Amino acid sequence: MSFLEYTHELKAAIANGEPIVALESTIIAHGMPYPQNKKTAETLEGIIRETGAIPATITILQGKVRIGLGPDELEYLASHPEVHKASRRDFGLILSKGESAATTVAATMIGANMAGIQIFATGGIGGVHRGASETFDISADLQELARTPVAVVSAGAKSILDLRLTLEYLETMGVPVVGVGTDEFPAFYTDRSGIKAPSRLDTPAEIAQMLHTQWSLGFEQGVLLANPIPSEFAMDPEAIEDVISRALREAEARNITGKELTPYLLGRIKELTEGNSLFSNIELVKNNARLAAQIAIELANK
Secondary structure, three states: OOOEEEOHHHHHHHHOOOOEEEEOOHHHHOOOOOOHHHHHHHHHHHHHHHHOOEEEEEEEEOOEEEEOOOHHHHHHHHHOOOOEEEOHHHHHHHHHOOOOEEEOHHHHHHHHHHHOOOEEEOOOEOOEEOOHHHHOOEOHHHHHHHHOOOEEEEOEEOOOEOHHHHHHHHHHOOOOEEEEOOOEOOEOOEOOOOOEOOOEEOOHHHHHHHHHHHHHOOOOOOEEEEOOOOHHHOOOHHHHHHHHHHHHHHHHHOOOOHHHHHHHHHHHHHHHOOOHHHHHHHHHHHHHHHHHHHHHHHHHOO
């Protein structure tokens, strides 16, 4: 029994080996308020098309893993914030019950791999949370990168995380981490972290060649492509760190943990920055979508 369901466009595109970029659906259902979430999703798909690739927003709808969304489905996701949020552990349960869910980074990687899509654009991955030595709070995104051969274009890892430990974890799991046009690992809202990127490549063609080689060798890991937010949209590193520290203290005081922590922190950071963090978030995702489409085009020619 197949749990995959495609739009007609994407079914044909996959069969013909056309360049495709996967997009997550959590950013639609849980990432920002309506109608800004819908507009952002449409903008990202538009950027990918303008660059020459085909967007494939992935979600779970009524017990099916949907590869690509129509206008009505996008409207449903954007306007129903109560829809579930699915990671790897949730697939079987949600599909078996015929329910719907937005896909996280990890779940989108799974759906993309099921459909044979190798490039995925997102904002920033999850990782090792600050204080994880006590809480053991480590995102499933890292395990997914260790086991699923999909390249994830992101602005590094979310700034709320322990970036050094996140990179240590990825190294242990054998996941290549590539700074795109930078020697420094980007930190989501800012292009600077003070941490050296493990490796560097500068062009979509170089990245596509690396991905082609990596997977031709039979390696099953994904690849993290750390693409810095454009400098004109970056936030001041010290200022955003002060805001993050305050949001973390407030979360601890309210005993907010587990899967509720990241949404709370991002929402509180948005409030404390008077919306500037959300603006930066949208701009960095747009930048990642454009790069992902360029890489997908190069990879389709291999």
